[in-house]
Every structure is written in C-alpha cells, then in structure tokens.
Amino acid sequence: MINSVLGPLLPSNGLARPAVNLGKGTVMPLTTLTKGQLMEGVVVQLQPRLLVETPANIFSAAANAGAHKLGERLLFKVVDPDSRPPRLELLRPGQLARSSVLEQNVFLRSLLYRPDSLAPLQKWLSGHLSVGLSNLGSKTKMPTALSALLNEFWQLPSNPKALDIKKTLLMSGLFSESRGHEKTRARSIVGPAKPNNDLKSLLQLVALEEDFDHETKPLLEALHSSQIKALNALVNNQVYYQWLMPWFDQQYLMITLQQNEQQLSQKKWSISLAHQGPELGNLQINLLLTQVVDTNEATASLHFASNTVWLAPLVNSSKQQLNRALQSHGIHLQHVSVGPLEDNDAKNRHNPAHAILDVHV
Numbered sequence: 112m113i114n115s116v117l118g119p120l121l122p123s124n125g126l127a128r129p130a131v132n133l134g135k136g137t138v139m140p141l142t143t144l145t146k147g148q149l150m151e152g153v154v155v156q157l158q159p160r161l162l163v164e165t166p167a168n169i170f171s172a173a174a175n176a177g178a179h180k181l182g183e184r185l186l187f188k189v190v191d192p193d194s195r196p197p198r199l200e201l202l203r204p205g206q207l208a209r210s211s212v213l214e215q216n217v218f219l220r221s222l223l224y225r226p227d228s229l230a231p232l233q234k235w236l237s238g239h240l241s242v243g244l245s246n247l248g249s250k251t252k253m254p255t256a257l258s259a260l261l262n263e264f265w266q267l268p269s270n271p272k273a274l275d276i277k278k279t280l281l282m283s284g285l286f287s288e289s290r291g292h293e294k295t296r297a298r299s300i301v302g303p304a305k306p307n308n309d310l311k312s313l314l315q316l317v318a319l320e321e322d323f324d325h326e327t328k329p330l331l332e333a334l335h336s337s338q339i340k341a342l343n344a345l346v347n348n349q350v351y352y353q354w355l356m357p358w359f360d361q362q363y364l365m366i367t368l369q370q371n372e373q374q375l376s377q378k379k380w381s382i383s384l385a386h387q388g389p390e391l392g393n394l395q396i397n398l399l400l401t402q403v404v405d406t407n408e409a410t411a412s413l414h415f416a417s418n419t420v421w422l423a424p425l426v427n428s429s430k431q432q433l434n435r436a437l438q439s440h441g442i443h444l445q446h447v448s449v450g451p452l453e454d455n456d457a458k459n460r461h462n463p464a465h466a467i468l469d470v471h472v
Contacts, residue, residue, distance in 0.1 A: 144192035147226035154183045170199070223343055228336035229355060229365060231329040236355065236363055257317055260306050264313060267357045276356070283354035284311030284334040285341060310334065348372055362388045378402040392419050393452055411437060412446040423449040
C-alpha cells in the first residue's frame with residue numbers, strides 16, 4: 112500500500128521534534144539503495160501520518176500509526192530500489208535470526224542480512240573484464256597502472272592446484288586486515304595485503320582516484336558484507352565464506368563454502384560454485400562433501416543446474432572422468448545429478464511484502 116504525500120519533506124536537520132516540519136524546504140538528494148538492504152529508522156511523527164527518519168531519508172509509511180510510538184526504532188528491507196518511490200518492507204520482530212553481530216550496529220545489521228552481497232562486485236567485474244580491463248563500466252577510464260594491477264591480480268595458473276584456490280580466498284578481500292599481522296596463516300601464504308594481491312586493497316587504491324570514490328563504495332560494501340557474514344558464522348560455531356575467484360579467460364566463479372552446526376558434527380561441508388558468462392550461460396554446481404570417519408578421505412554428491420540443453424549430456428558422458436579426478440584427491444563420487452535452475456525471483460513473487468512504505472527524500 113502506498114501513501115501519497117502532499118508536499119516535499121525537509122531534510123533531517125530541518126526536523127522539529129516531536130512534530131515534523133513539512134514546509135517548502137529543499138528536498139534531500141536520493142540516496143543509492145540496494146535490493147535486500149536493511150535500514151533502521153526512528154519514528155519521529157505519528158499523526159497525521161507515520162514518519163520515520165533514517166540518517167539519510169525520511170519515510171512516509173502507510174502503516175497503522177497506533178501500533179508504534181515516538182522514538183521507536185524500526186527495521187526496513189529494500190524490496191524494489193528502482194521503483195519510484197522505492198518500495199520497502201517493514202520487518203517484524205522474529206523475522207530475523209538473533210545474532211550478536213546484529214545487535215552491535217545498524218550498519219553491520221544491514222551488511223549481515225544483505226542478500227546477494229557480492230552482486231555489485233559481480234556486475235562490475237562482468238562489465239570491466241569484458242572490455243579488456245580498460246575501464247570501470249563508466250565514462251571515466253581507470254589509469255593504466257591500476258588496470259595493469261587488476262590484470263595481474265585477476266588470473267590463476269593454467270593448471271591450478273588446491274593451494275591456488277586457497278590463495279584466491281585469502282586474496283578476496285575478506286582477510287585484508289588479518290594480513291597486516293605478521294604471525295598469521297594468511298600472511299604466511301600470500302604476504303601482506305597490497306593492491307597487486309588483495310582485491311579490497313586494490314579497490315581502496317582505485318577509490319583515491321578522482322571521480323572513482325562513488326563507484327567503488329558499493330564494491331567495498333559488498334566485500335564488507337561478506338566479511339560480516341563470515342564473522343557472524345564464526346561466532347555461531349559455523350562456517351560461511353563467499354568470494355569471487357578468477358576462472359577461464361577474464362571471467363569468474365562465485366564460491367560459497369558453508370558448514371552449519373549439524374554439518375560440523377557430521378563432518379560435512381556445502382560448497383556452491385556459480386558462474387554467469389557468454390559461453391556457459393548461468394551455471395550452478397552444488398557439492399556436498401562428507402569426510403569418512405577416521406580417514407583422510409571423503410565422499411561427494413554433485414548437482415549441476417543450468418537451463419542450457421547441452422549440460423545434461425555433457426555431465427553424463429563425463430562422470431567417469433570426474434570420478435577419476437576426484438579420487439586422485441581422496442574423494443569418492445557417490446551421486447551426480449543435473450537439473451534446471453530455480454527461478455528465485457518467481458519464488459519471491461509468491462511471498463509479497465506485508466508492509467510497503469513510501470519513501471520521500
């Protein structure tokens with residue numbers, strides 16, 4: 112439900128509490144919102160309509176004002192950032208799992224529950240790598256020296272080993288801060304974080320260039336979101352790492368490594384490999400890895416998902432070759448399956464937001 116507003120709202124610094132000044136002041140510039148982003152706001156007015164203030168916006172909500180009180184803090188999820196006005200969902204208590212990280216900071220809360228955290232970075236890499244590492248997908252060209260750094264950074268050996276895959280995780284930006292300490296495993300493997308061996312350090316260097324700060328901010332936030340999710344899993348006795356890894360010629364794989372508490376006790380890991388490119392289209396590979404008790408060996412179950420017609424016959428004809436490749440690493444293939452990609456957008460459409468707010472800035 113959308114609530115119409117008769118006039119523009121003043122910026123936050125124009126608020127008069129406990130009421131809100133609705134005079135003809137300047138309108139705040141529209142801030143960049145991301146689908147799935149969480150924001151926290153404070154109720155600053157109940158009548159004639161509910162108004163909620165965040166650090167950058169004032170929201171006019173088509174919600175029951177009687178259900179709230181002045182000063183109450185509410186949490187919103189961005190449902191559609193591209194509509195005008197943007198559509199938000201008011202989150203009720205209990206909709207989000209409790210987390211010690213969640214309780215510390217509003218911005219951390221937004222990063223922790225941001226779906227598809229690395230989407231901005233994926234989009235940037237897809238556009239950037241496809242044009243020969245010459246620009247950031249904008250009219251502003253990146254200096255040649257920085258392009259060379261990215262070109263050097265974004266590659267794997269022609270025959271990558273397990274250590275090379277581990278290095279891509281350590282160089283993904285998730286461990287930049289820990290690599291500043293001398294006695295850490297990450298630093299001993301790949302050295303201190305620098306623009307030529309760490310994605311976050313490279314983006315921070317690009318951000319210092321004129322006109323690039325605005326472009327790199329959402330990319331750094333994408334990495335921060337993955338960092339917060341990894342930290343939250345760690346404090347809850349779980350594992351969650353998600354990072355982008357070079358693959359093929361100037362393309363990438365998004366790898367997600369997870370282990371919940373139940374899997375931890377059963378010595379199981381869930382690994383997801385996702386790719387989107389011109390040759391293979393959208394490809395998803397899900398791997399369940401189980402360690403055999405009291406051995407260094409493991410069993411694996413694989414599921415390939417794609418809407419391309421060539422995938423199923425290719426996987427079926429390659430099972431023996433795949434099994435031999437895994438056995439060389441002490442992994443025995445138990446099950447292989449192929450199916451279509453799930454339509455996540457369609458699933459989301461069957462669960463419409465129960466409280467949509469009208470955003471005015």
